[in-house]
Amino acid sequence: MMATTEKQRSTRATVTTPTDREIRIERVFNAPRDRVWQALTDPKLVAQWWGRGNKLVIERLEVKRGGHWRFVEHSDHGVHGFEGRFREVTPPERIVQTFEWDGMPGHVTIETLMLEDLGDGRTRIVNVSLFHTTAERDGMLQSGMEGGLNESYAALDKVLAHVVGRVATGEEQSDRR
């Protein structure tokens, strides 16, 4: 029963609105913080989860202050580009970056992503998005964001399980021979 409760708790993202221009997202992952950091910043791993199973082309991912990122997602519903720039990169605990979708160019949010080591092999991600206006924030909330977010995080769960699994069984090392 304990295991089930833990799993349920970790697989739902909690979405709240702490101020009239912010969205706060919280989610626990069953992996150590260094592994979560790796899955968030290594292009090969990001490509496996960010697009929720859709093909994702990582055009740029320069994980450093001032660096740019740009991802293009290819789904049945079309091609969608996303881009931004890193304001702050502090491994393995904090990333501040901008976020912009090609469909609404020039509408830019500031995402502050915090990784908290829970001390038991799990990691809590807290992501606060700051919008220029309340209308833009509300537009994001009504866009079906939460469903897409949970799909991405479920895909991230699988990436983390795979990475951890490979290390635990020594597969990663054997691949290099």
Next chain:
Amino acid sequence: MMATTEKQRSTRATVTTPTDREIRIERVFNAPRDRVWQALTDPKLVAQWWGRGNKLVIERLEVKRGGHWRFVEHSDHGVHGFEGRFREVTPPERIVQTFEWDGMPGHVTIETLMLEDLGDGRTRIVNVSLFHTTAERDGMLQSGMEGGLNESYAALDKVLAHVVGRVATGEEQSDRR
């Protein structure tokens, strides 16, 4: 006396703070609106005034919705990059774009630029910048922005006088032969 008063009025930018996250700039130029629009959007002309006399490399200037812009200014004090993306382009009256300085990456303002035809051969530019936070807005106000702005606008005056002069004397046409 009238001429002097007109000239004085048109060569000072008025800087105000209509809300706690905005800066509003207003300035009258002695040129028709189409000419001002051209000087704001044609890379060859922008290069002549935006950098206030410093060398300005226009790396990108895609004046359309979703297009990007990036300018690099080379001065005695160093190399400074600036960039952003167009949210809205409505010739010859309105541009909405983002603005970001490489020195503070990920700090993004929304600039709404409006060109008003004064009906007497002059054009009023109104530019409202929206910041994510009041602290960022105040930082911009304290950065010496107003001096740099007036230098840029003085350089724009010269570009406009030159462009208008060439057309009035027919030089532009003779250059093409």
